[in-house]
Amino acid sequence: MDGTDAKTVNNLSSAYLNVSDGKIYYCHNFINDSSHGQMYVMNTDGSGARLLGDSSNAYLNIAGGYLFYWNKSGGGLCQMDLDGRNPRPVN
Secondary structure, rough: OOOOOOOOOOOOOOOEEEOOOOOOEEEEEOOOOOOOOOOOEEOOOOOOOOEEEEOOOOEEEEEOOOOEEEEEOOOOOEEEOOOOOOOOOOO
16 A cells, blocks of 8 residues: 555544444544544445444444443443444443
8 A cells, every 4th residue: 555546535533543344433523513522434435424422432442343432421431333232331
């Protein structure tokens, strides 16, 4: 990869990007926006973007088939299935 085929796949300010199995997982990172910290997933070509979690989140990481993240709204360390189902705190 030399970057010659680089293209924009998202116009949101994004952070905590993780790529797994043809998907990009990320948090919206625009501080002055009510959607700050919302988690999204999209295909690597930029299509199919959808919301995974609407609270303020950070520090996304994929491991063991789960998405781990810090819920900044008081939930602490949490995990969910990669499709956004079963969000829960990590004990």
